[in-house]
Amino acid sequence: MAPVISVHDLRKTYKKLDAVKSINFEVEEGEIFGFLGPNGAGKSTTINMICTMLAPSEGSIMINGFDVKKQKNKVRESIGIIFQENTLDEKLTANENLMLHCRFYQVPKDKREQRIQEVLEIVDLVGQRKDRVETFSGGMKRRLEIARGLLHYPKVLFLDEPTVGLDPQTRAHLWEYILKLKEKEGITMFLTTHYLDEAEISDRVAIMDQGEIIAIDSPSALKGQLGGDIIELSTEDNQKALEEIHDKIDGAEVSLKDDTIHLKVSSSDVFISSIIKTLNIPITKLNIRKPTLNDVFLAFTGRKIGESDES
Amino acid sequence: MEGILAIWQRDLTKFFRDKARLFGSFTMPILFLLIFGGGMSGTMENMMTGSMGAAGGAEFNYVEFVFPGIVAMTLLMTSIFSALSIIEDKDFGYMKEILVSPISRVSIAVGKMLGAATVATIQGIILFILIPLIGLSYDYMALLQVIPFMFLLGSALSGLGLLFASFIRSTQGFQMTVQILVMPMIFLSGALFPVNNMPAWMDFIVKINPITYGVDVMKKIMIDLEGVSPVVREAMGLDLMVFGRQVSVFEEILFILGFAVLLVLLATLSFRRANA
CATH class of the missing domain: 3.40.50.300 (P-loop containing nucleotide triphosphate hydrolases)
Structure with a gap:
């Protein structure tokens, strides 16, 4: 076209x-x-x-x-x-x-x-x-x-x-x-x-x-160029869930902070379904945070939009 | 063509919708007529009686001579100030809508010019209503003949306003500049008093002032020159000479037409490079 x-x-x-x-x-x-x-x-x-x-x-x-x-x-x-x-x-x-x-x-x-x-x-x-x-x-x-x-x-x-x-x-x-x-x-x-x-x-x-x-x-x-998405997850037994994720899912950076498991993945679209399928422990809270265009803008220009002088 | 009509119609619609402006445009010329006609006629008529003797002065009516001048002055004021609509359009952003559209730039200039000229002519015609009230009488045919000329003069003068509006960006600046320009144009045109026997430099301004010719044409069409004694003709400056020869009405109309065309072209150029 x-x-x-x-x-x-x-x-x-x-x-x-x-x-x-x-x-x-x-x-x-x-x-x-x-x-x-x-x-x-x-x-x-x-x-x-x-x-x-x-x-x-x-x-x-x-x-x-x-x-x-x-x-x-x-x-x-x-x-x-x-x-x-x-x-x-x-x-x-x-x-x-x-x-x-x-x-x-x-x-x-x-x-x-x-x-x-x-x-x-x-x-x-x-x-x-x-x-x-x-x-x-x-x-x-x-x-x-x-x-x-x-x-x-x-x-x-x-x-x-x-x-x-x-x-x-x-x-x-x-x-x-x-x-x-x-x-x-x-x-x-x-x-x-x-x-x-x-x-x-x-x-x-x-x-x-x-x-x-x-x-x-x-x-x-x-x-996507900024790196992956962030999946935030709470379950009824976080320790057990952590182990399961370690065993069955590759390619995710996993960490436990407070009561939430943080997974940094390249693409949450792929991961989220496999996590839900593999985990046997009931999930109480699930949050997927994608980087926003604001993050992109910041990364490319080194400042937030609207931060410079009036044109 | 359609673009010209659209721009013209918009300006007219806005004129009739603006109540304050409508009121002002009805009263301003009446005010001029009362002040200049009523106020100055005593003095002028006395002067004439003094120079011509009681017999000549008795038949002389100054208001009859000043009335076409006041109509011309009203045309001038309205035409030039109507160009203010261009600055308003720039301020309120509408000029952008016009400039990004495919209308030709000439059409924009012509549409704006005709809009202002129409409003000015309407005001001039309003003044005609006063003719019987101030004890004047002009030939009906003469009045009908003068209307197309008023429109032409209005076009030329709004072209002048257009040109100024394209250079000046602020409303205040425009009003200031135009004020300075309009005053001498009126006083040195023979509109309000005869411009005979002026110093050479002033006479030069009179002769390059387009209003001079506008006023002269209007007087020559409206006033029954046959019935005016040569002394009055001369005293009232009706024998306008340029380079030692008397100009004809036809030449004067041609001059004003040329003036109008030139100004439209200049205004068009300014729209062409405009970045409103």
Whole structure:
């Protein structure tokens, strides 16, 4: 399958600063691609270049088969963008905002009504269609922006920090909508977020730091590079259980701390079933802790996300 | 084309929805008319009577001459300040939505320009309602003829506002700069008082000021020149000379049209390299 986005030797140089230093990556059709990095890593610069908002100093970007430098309007038609900040016109109603978007993107006149209805259904805002945007809550505005970004059936949807400034419940809801989109529409998504747990839904993530991409893989593979998972286990007789594990299971680092047996394994998926099968002693407590993307981020950049200066 | 229409319509919808702005735009021109028309007419008419004798002065009505000027001034203020919507759009993020869409950059500039010009023309027409109330009478045909010209002048001036809005990022900065620009443009245009017998450097400003020609065209269309004595014509600056020859209305319209086109092109360039 041909990649929807392919970036080659992309570079952006300001007078004294190399904001983006020759990066390469590809995004496959239908995948969720997470783009992570601390503030000032060059994420926004990269996205702005991909979205035709900023001219690259060097390199090439192809989106949906169109060259970002030479076929700006074709690229613009192929992408939908949900910006970090609100870009709705709050004095207008939801319907007016969506209608303007249809006109900007030349959605055929006879299809507008149906499409507006369709995207409003996806984000559950059908009842608010005639309301002014200024009366909306933060979460509703975000949902409306997502709906708007979908109106012209883009090949790629860019989501730049889509959940920033929202409460945890609204955030969770928003991700439900986004996942629903992926399932129903098979749309390719390019996403940046500060909340690394949210990046877990990505099929692949790229970690950017100081203008370079330092890691690019699936979240599980990245976490796999850090070493294994941790299984925490309590039984009715820990000593006996410990012996049994020693006898029957290979490849695990076993230790007993307080009342819990810790097993460090390469992959908990394999181990957990064999442990449950082999142990004759009833298990009272079982906990599997996988390394999180936060651990990955820390390992690659040497700091936690959001720790550096504002960009 | 559709993009131009969409941008134009959005600005108009927002204008009619903003109650405070609507109120202001109704009252501001009325205020100007009361202050300049009512306040200055006594002085001006006395001066005319003094220079022409009682017979000539009696038929002279200053308000009739200043009214087209005040309409032009209203056009100027509204057109230029409407460009503020561009800065607002940048501040509130909407400009990004426009800039990442496939609308051509010319359409953005033209849409914005026509939006401002329409609002300005509407305000100018509102002033027409006052004509009978202040004891004036203009030919209906002349008023109908002047409306398209008002739209053209409004377009040219909003183009100027657009250009400024593309350089200046803050609302305050824009207001400050435009204030400084607008004042001399009004006073040195013949809108409120004749600009005859000025010092050479001031006369130069008068002659490069597009408002001068705008005001002149409006006066020439609206005022029945046949019925005005040559003395009054000269005193009111209606014999506008450039390089020692009298300019025709046609030339003036052409000049303003050229001015409008040039400004739209410049504004388009600024949108092209914009990174809002």
